[in-house]
Amino acid sequence: MLKNQAVIIYLLKGVAFTLILSVMAVGIGLVSGSVLALVRNYCTTTKTKLFKWLAVAYIEVFRNTPLLLWIFICLVFFPFPEVLSRKMFGLTSVEVKLLFKASTALILFTSSVIAEIVRGGLNSVAQGQFEAGYSQGFSTVQIMIYIVLPQAYRKIIPTLLSQVITTIKDSSYLANIAVIELMSRVKTLLSSSYNYNGTGTVNVSDVFVLFGVAAIIYFIINFSLSSVVRHMQKHPRIPKGEARVS
Amino acid sequence: MTEIFSAQAWGKIWIFRDTFLLGLYNTVRIAVVALMLSMILGVVFGLMATSGKKALERSSRVYVEIIQNTPLILQLCFLYYGLAFSGNSLGIITTGIIALGIYHGAYMAEVVRTGIGAIPKGQFEAAESQGFSYIGKMYYIILPQSIKIILPPMVNQVVNLIKNTSCLYIIGGADLISVTYSFVTGASTGGAYGPAYIVCGALFFIICYPLSTIASIWENSLKMRDQKTSDLGNAIIEGTVTK
Numbered sequence: 485m486l487k488n489q490a491v492i493i494y495l496l497k498g499v500a501f502t503l504i505l506s507v508m509a510v511g512i513g514l515v516s517g518s519v520l521a522l523v524r525n526y527c528t529t530t531k532t533k534l535f536k537w538l539a540v541a542y543i544e545v546f547r548n549t550p551l552l553l554w555i556f557i558c559l560v561f562f563p564f565p566e567v568l569s570r571k572m573f574g575l576t577s578v579e580v581k582l583l584f585k586a587s588t589a590l591i592l593f594t595s596s597v598i599a600e601i602v603r604g605g606l607n608s609v610a611q612g613q614f615e616a617g618y619s620q621g622f623s624t625v626q627i628m629i630y631i632v633l634p635q636a637y638r639k640i641i642p643t644l645l646s647q648v649i650t651t652i653k654d655s656s657y658l659a660n661i662a663v664i665e666l667m668s669r670v671k672t673l674l675s676s677s678y679n680y681n682g683t684g685t686v687n688v689s690d691v692f693v694l695f696g697v698a699a700i701i702y703f704i705i706n707f708s709l710s711s712v713v714r715h716m717q718k719h720p721r722i723p724k725g726e727a728r729v730s
Numbered sequence: 731m732t733e734i735f736s737a738q739a740w741g742k743i744w745i746f747r748d749t750f751l752l753g754l755y756n757t758v759r760i761a762v763v764a765l766m767l768s769m770i771l772g773v774v775f776g777l778m779a780t781s782g783k784k785a786l787e788r789s790s791r792v793y794v795e796i797i798q799n800t801p802l803i804l805q806l807c808f809l810y811y812g813l814a815f816s817g818n819s820l821g822i823i824t825t826g827i828i829a830l831g832i833y834h835g836a837y838m839a840e841v842v843r844t845g846i847g848a849i850p851k852g853q854f855e856a857a858e859s860q861g862f863s864y865i866g867k868m869y870y871i872i873l874p875q876s877i878k879i880i881l882p883p884m885v886n887q888v889v890n891l892i893k894n895t896s897c898l899y900i901i902g903g904a905d906l907i908s909v910t911y912s913f914v915t916g917a918s919t920g921g922a923y924g925p926a927y928i929v930c931g932a933l934f935f936i937i938c939y940p941l942s943t944i945a946s947i948w949e950n951s952l953k954m955r956d957q958k959t960s961d962l963g964n965a966i967i968e969g970t971v972t973k
Contacts, residue, residue, distance in 0.1 A: 486955060488917060495825075544939060544942075545931075545935065547938075547942060548893075548933045548934065548935045548938035548939045548942055549893070549931045549935055549938070550894070550895075550896035550907060551896070552896040552897075552899060552907050552935060553896065553927065553930060553931055553934065556910075556911060556927065557931075560923045560927075561923070561924075583905040624808070645962075649799070651803070652801075653800070653801040654801075656801035656802075656803040657759050657803065657896075657897075659803060660803075660899055660900050665803065667803055667804060667807075670804075670807075671807070671900075674811065679953075684863060685813060687815065688812060688815040688816040689813050690815075691811045692811050692812065693806070695804060695807060695808040695812075696808075697810070698804055699800045699804055699805075699808070701799055701802045702799065702801060702804065703795075703796065705797045705938070706798075706799035707795060707799045708801065710795075710798075
């Protein structure tokens with residue numbers, strides 16, 4: 485079955501979609517998650533408190549409900565820009581629509597998780613950094629951009645990479661609504677495998693071959709990422725400036 | 731979107747409330763049994779990983795790495811279709827319990843391993859020098875100390891486990907999400923998307939929110955206490971605190 489070149493290409497395209505989706509979700513999630521984390525942490529004056537509670541509500545609601553629920557919700561309610569309603573990336577317009585809505589759900593969900601990660605990083609920045617910034621005449625926004633966020637980001641790099649792993653795994657949820665990433669392609673192949681294996685029926689061996697291949701692909705990607713994470717945690721890079729101070 | 735405010739749609743949910751309750755019951759039932767399975771696996775493999783015996787450590791590592799680096803949906807499908815096509819299907823709920831238990835067992839094993847790893851070596855040596863057997867040492871000395879490190883991440887895993895019961899949808903499960911989805915798409919019950927999803931999300935939220943809040947408060951208070959003790963330690967070393 486794996487000798488069939490079309491099957492291989494079909495699967496590899498699924499891998500590409502899985503990777504692109506996950507990296508995109510984490511990238512966009514990092515931006516919106518940072519905003520959420522900053523709002524949740526520092527909008528504490530009476531005027532801005534409303535925004536803080538909105539951010540808290542967003543984060544807690546998304547963290548405590550399953551991703552699949554949000555995929556279903558986005559499928560029904562999220563508006564789809566008609567501009568995108570055409571064939572692209574070798575997909576039909578219906579598939580593009582599904583992809584768009586499902587990846588929106590993934591992004592929304594991932595931002596809430598990343599918001600908590602960024603918040604952990606922000607909380608680990610010492611209070612003295614703010615005071616030092618103020619004493620040098622920085623405004624709060626400048627302190628955030630030039631002093632606090634860079635330090636926070638450097639601390640959360642390993643956690644963010646683990647989040648990429650989690651998102652790659654979570655993207656398999658999109659198989660539920662037949663988006664075109666790896667997992668759903670495997671399922672499609674399984675249900676039509678009688679066309680390829682020459683026996684005319686779906687056999688248990690097909691299950692093992694297809695899911696085995698998918699498992700190996702996922703494992704290779706995720707294991708190499710988690711090895712990088714482990715390496716980073718074991719050998720934290722000490723920035724040149726800090727080493728001299730102590 | 732307007733149906734969120736329509737009394738008729740909400741009325742429909744109320745009429746079919748038993749459906750949602752059944753889904754909730756299934757989700758809770760699956761989560762509880764899978765939790766017990768994952769606890770057992772977690773403690774066994776966590777102890778194996780800290781036993782100091784190469785073969786045991788390695789097999790625990792292999793289990794954890796394989797399970798943590800592949801998606802739950804893949805494992806579930808593998809198990810379900812593998813069993814179904816070889817002619818001995820266990821049923822959706824049992825398969826789901828096994829897959830969830832094995833998946834979260836790997837995470838529990840990591841939690842237990844880090845918990846035991848955080849105990850100072852002297853404690854192990856002290857217990858051995860007092861003639862404790864392996865089980866006695868673990869049961870009386872090590873586990874009681876590591877439990878406070880283990881519990882907060884374990885509660886987080888429970889939250890994830892409850893959320894992950896939604897995976898069962900892919901094999902046609904009977905959990906809350908699947909029930910909700912078949913409710914909103916069913917021929918006789920169709921429509922009422924908004925209210926149905928709100929109810930489903932609210933049920934998940936009610937279960938998960940207290941758990942995850944407890945876990946994070948707990949974690950923070952542990953961190954604060956560690957900070958205080960280490961600050962105190964440093965102060966004593968520096969001589970700023972007498973006695």
